[in-house]
Structures are given as C-alpha cells and as structure tokens.
Amino acid sequence: MATFSSVSRQHVLQALAEYDARGGEEFLEAYGFSPSPDYPLVHEGRSYDSRAVLGVAHRFATGRLAPPDEFTGGMDAAVTILRKRGFEVTEPATARRPAPQRVPRAPRTPRSPARSTAAAPPAPKVCPTCSMTLPGTGICDYCA
Template sequence: MATFSSVTRQHVLQALAEHDSRGADEFLATYGFTPDPVHRLTHEGSTYDAPAVLGVAHRYATGRLATPDDFRSGMDTALAILRRRGFEVSGPAPVAPRAAATRTPRAPRAPRTPSATTRAPAAREVAPVICPTCSMALPATGVCDTCS
C-alpha cells in the first residue's frame, strides 16, 4: 500500500490540472483507474474522482503512481490526507477523534503511617573538594593531579 504523507496540496493541484486538461475519461484510462462514484473530490465547483487524483498526486510527489490496489485497505486514510490538505471530499465521514475519557474522582486516601517498609531518605550528595590553586575538583587522594 502506498503512503500518501508526502503528497502536498500542490501535488493534488497538479493532478487536478492534468485531469482538467485530459478530461475525466482519458485521465482515468491513462492511469488505470475506474470511475468511483462514491469517493469524490470537489474543487472550485468541479468534481473529480478522488482516488485517481490522489494516485496521480502521489506520482508527482514520489515518482510512483499509486494504483487502485493501493487504496483497497486504506481508502479512509487516503481521503483523510486530501481533507488535511484542504480539499472537500465526499465519501465515508472522517473518523472523529476520540473524546477524552471522563474520570470519576477518587475518594481521598487515608494518610500513610510510617512502617518498616518505608525507605530511608537518600544520602546527600557531597560537594567535591576544589583545588585552591587551579579550581579543579580534587580526586579521592586529595592531591591535585594538575598542580602537583
């Protein structure tokens, strides 16, 4: 299946211009598409075969024509790309984003009491000892490697 994420609005407009110059029947025949009465793209008062236009736009974007077989399992995704690029597309309604789940508030927890399983506080980090001459951190020996 082709991925259509590389198709931009400009690629779709190029495919629409080619569709207009060739005519619908020749455009579909040239690229091996059959008319799809369900999935239509409307632009500036004209309607187009959405899968064919997107397939040719994919060719403009990637150099590879998306064939009708590329749409069999992902027509909703393909139409969503056209909608995201600002085109009006008829066909199955876009999938609405899921609403945020509403949560019921929890009952307040009882305060914890210290127990044997309570962790001890983490040990405090000791600041490194600094060499007064060169301002480098001293190693564990306490003798500066740079100054000695």
C-alpha cells in the same frame, strides 16, 4: 503499499490540472483507474475521482503512481489525506454516518467565593508610633 505523507496540496493541484486538461475519462484510462463515483473530491465547483487524483498526486510527489489497490487504509485513509491537504471530499449518501448527538448542558453559574467555617485570624496589632507590627509581647522593639 503506498503512503501519502510526501503528497502535498501542490501535488494534488497538479493532478487536478491534468485531470481538467485530459478530461475525466481519458485521465482515468491513462493511469489505469476505473471510475469510482464514491467519495468525489470537489474543487472550485467541479467533481473529481478522488482515488485517481490522489494516485496521480502520489506520482507527482514520488515519481511512482499509486494504483487503487495500494492505498493503505482504503478510501477512509485517502479521504482523510485529501481533507488534511485542504480539499473537500464528499461521502456518498449510503456511507454518511449520523452526526453525534450532543446533550445540551445547563448553563454554568459563577461560583461563590469559598466560605470558611473557621473565623478569620485577628488583624495584627501595629505600633502607633512607627507603624511596625508588634511582637507577641505587645511592646514595639524599635520604639520601646
């Protein structure tokens, strides 16, 4: 089974360049792919057979062509790999999944500061001469 972790964006671009140079039918025939109109790869306004392009990109990356029956995970995996490499792959109308419905949330209101039911502790007493906090005796340790 082929894995495509070694396939980079550059390898896919090389496969697309060869696809353009040979033409679609000759490209598919040269590498033994049958036409697959589902999940076309769209690049610079042109549409390409995504399975064949990914299989040939695998060849550029590893030296070994990945035939369609070796794609691990099927077309979903191939589409995911191409999208991760920055390419647009469209899904056929029959395969499109409905977009998940989002439930609108009510706008958030800012929280008011927490109010404590306990009374705030009294402010500490300060010596009028040196401005030090007074001990519990109420007599300044420095000035007395």
